Amino acid sequence: xKQLTIKKIVLAYSGGLDxxxxxxxxxxxxxxxxxxxxxxxxxxxxxxxGMEEKAKKSxxxxxxxxxxxxxxxxxxxxxxxxxxxxxxxxxxLGTSIARPxxxxxxxxxxxxxxxxxxAHGCTGKGNDQVxxxxxxxxxAPQLKVIAPWRVWDIYSREQAIAYAxxxxxxxxxxxxxxxxxxxxxxxxxxxxxxxxxxxxxxxGEDLFILTKxxxxxxxxxxxxxxxxxxxxxxxxxxxxLPPLALLTQLNKLGxxxxxxxxxxxxxxxxxMKSRGVYETPGGTILLYALRExxxxxLDSECLSLKQRLSxxxxxxxxxxxxxxxxxxxxxxxxxxMCEYVTGTVKLALYKGNIIVAGRTSPYSLYSExxxxxxxxxxxxxxxxxxxNLYGLPVRVSAGIxxxxxxxxx
Numbered sequence: 062x063k064q065l066t067i068k069k070i071v072l073a074y075s076g077g078l079d080x081x082x083x084x085x086x087x088x089x090x091x092x093x094x095x096x097x098x099x100x101x102x103x104x105x106x107x108x109x110x111g112m113e114e115k116a117k118k119s120x121x122x123x124x125x126x127x128x129x130x131x132x133x134x135x136x137x138x139x140x141x142x143x144x145x146x147x148x149x150x151x152x153x154l155g156t157s158i159a160r161p162x163x164x165x166x167x168x169x170x171x172x173x174x175x176x177x178x179x180a181h182g183c184t185g186k187g188n189d190q191v192x193x194x195x196x197x198x199x200x201a202p203q204l205k206v207i208a209p210w211r212v213w214d215i216y217s218r219e220q221a222i223a224y225a226x227x228x229x230x231x232x233x234x235x236x237x238x239x240x241x242x243x244x245x246x247x248x249x250x251x252x253x254x255x256x257x258x259x260x261x262x263x264x265g266e267d268l269f270i271l272t273k274x275x276x277x278x279x280x281x282x283x284x285x286x287x288x289x290x291x292x293x294x295x296x297x298x299x300x301x302l303p304p305l306a307l308l309t310q311l312n313k314l315g316x317x318x319x320x321x322x323x324x325x326x327x328x329x330x331x332x333m334k335s336r337g338v339y340e341t342p343g344g345t346i347l348l349y350a351l352r353e354x355x356x357x358x359l360d361s362e363c364l365s366l367k368q369r370l371s372x373x374x375x376x377x378x379x380x381x382x383x384x385x386x387x388x389x390x391x392x393x394x395x396x397x398m399c400e401y402v403t404g405t406v407k408l409a410l411y412k413g414n415i416i417v418a419g420r421t422s423p424y425s426l427y428s429e430x431x432x433x434x435x436x437x438x439x440x441x442x443x444x445x446x447x448x449n450l451y452g453l454p455v456r457v458s459a460g461i462x463x464x465x466x467x468x469x470x
Contacts, residue, residue, distance in 0.1 A: 097174055148379045160193055191380060264338050284410075355402055
């Protein structure tokens with residue numbers, strides 16, 4: 062399948078197995094094309110020092126390494142948090158939310174380099190192909206998209222390893238025995254593949270990298286206080302911190318206390334069920350704290366609407382619809398809705414558990430006087446008229462059906 066019209070391809074590059082073998086494959090199948098690799102640092106703890114050498118040994122003409130950690134936390138993760146987004150009630154969207162930013166940075170390089178095409182290493186079964194390509198379509202629809210996993214004759218990680226060995230591509234710690242597929246960033250670490258493909262199998266303790274086993278966590282509570290302003294976290298234990306620093310510290314605290322593990326069977330965009338195990342220590346703590354503060358500061362109708370729309374926001378992010386009017390409109394609504402979600406939440410972290418230990422807000426809707434079982438300004442007699450009006454539709458409906466309503470025969 063020789064292609065002569067593509068002169069320069071910008072590849073989303075991680076240095077992992079899939080993207081490493083794509084470089085020689087592109088050069089084999091797009092004769093004379095230059096391959097420029099792009100790696101976007103969203104906190105994945107990679108060996109960036111050796112990455113350029115590895116990319117060039119694989120056949121790339123060069124590598125861009127873009128540090129996007131601050132932007133990732135501030136402009137992607139914290140809006141995701143404010144939205145309260147959890148896909149299918151469990152997954153905190155760590156991989157999903159990173160892909161639009163990584164694809165945006167890749168498009169920026171492609172435009173700078175006057176490239177003809179962009180390429181990615183996502184499989185034809187997965188979600189990431191959708192997330193990358195919807196971003197390409199939104200930001201640079203003129204670029205050709207190359208998705209090798211959908212056209213080549215490599216169908217498994219074992220075959221990919223064999224291809225890499227044949228082409229002398231350095232594998233690092235990837236082997237046929239180390240078969241898990243992992244994705245890491247400042248928000249989470251995911252694990253897929255291997256024995257996890259059978260949902261009956263419990264993940265072994267050696268699978269986890271970020272978090273301690275709850276059983277091995279400290280025997281005493283760790284007390285923390287998180288401060289929020291308009292739905293965004295701004296302080297930890299009274300100290301005002303930039304977004305990245307705040308999340309980094311919470312990741313450490315959550316990891317030490319065995320917090321943030323989730324074993325999820327989810328519905329992929331293409332329709333099939335898949336199983337992943339996730340470690341999201343800081344994000345789990347932040348979402349718990351924000352929900353406690355919302356219970357204090359949002360009225361019933363706003364709280365109910367936010368909970369419903371959080372599901373739609375999570376679906377939009379999971380399905381790669383970050384650069385769409387839907388996501389932007391939802392964020393505009395959440396920005397207004399969370400205008401007064403300001404205050405502090407005290408939490409106790411203990412052996413995988415998060416326990417609320419207090420919350421306060423200058424905009425609290427909780428009135429101790431009204432809620433008290435003791436003497437208060439609340440007039441109990443007011444409830445009679447309220448219930449009569451509130452229950453009027455029920456009374457009318459029942460009366461008509463039973464032939465008991467006044468004036469009926």
